[in-house]
Amino acid sequence: MILYENFKNLLEKNDGLFKFCKKVKFVFQLFLHEFLNPKRIILFLKVYPYTMLGYVKLARICNLA
Numbered sequence: 001m002i003l004y005e006n007f008k009n010l011l012e013k014n015d016g017l018f019k020f021c022k023k024v025k026f027v028f029q030l031f032l033h034e035f036l037n038p039k040r041i042i043l044f045l046k047v048y049p050y051t052m053l054g055y056v057k058l059a060r061i062c063n064l065a
Contacts, residue, residue: 029055 011018026048033055034040044058051058 026055033059 011021030041030044034044040062043062044055047058053061
């Protein structure tokens, strides 16, 4: 628990590290769920820089469209 708190404090202080961790989490979730659909992976990677949404919400929007 202490390690988690130290990592959380480090992320709050370092904006670049926070953005990097957010991108890594998005890519990990994307490839974990969409590994059989390369067209959708390409679509998500093109759209991601222009949105503030994470993988789950983007996937829901894509399913509704």
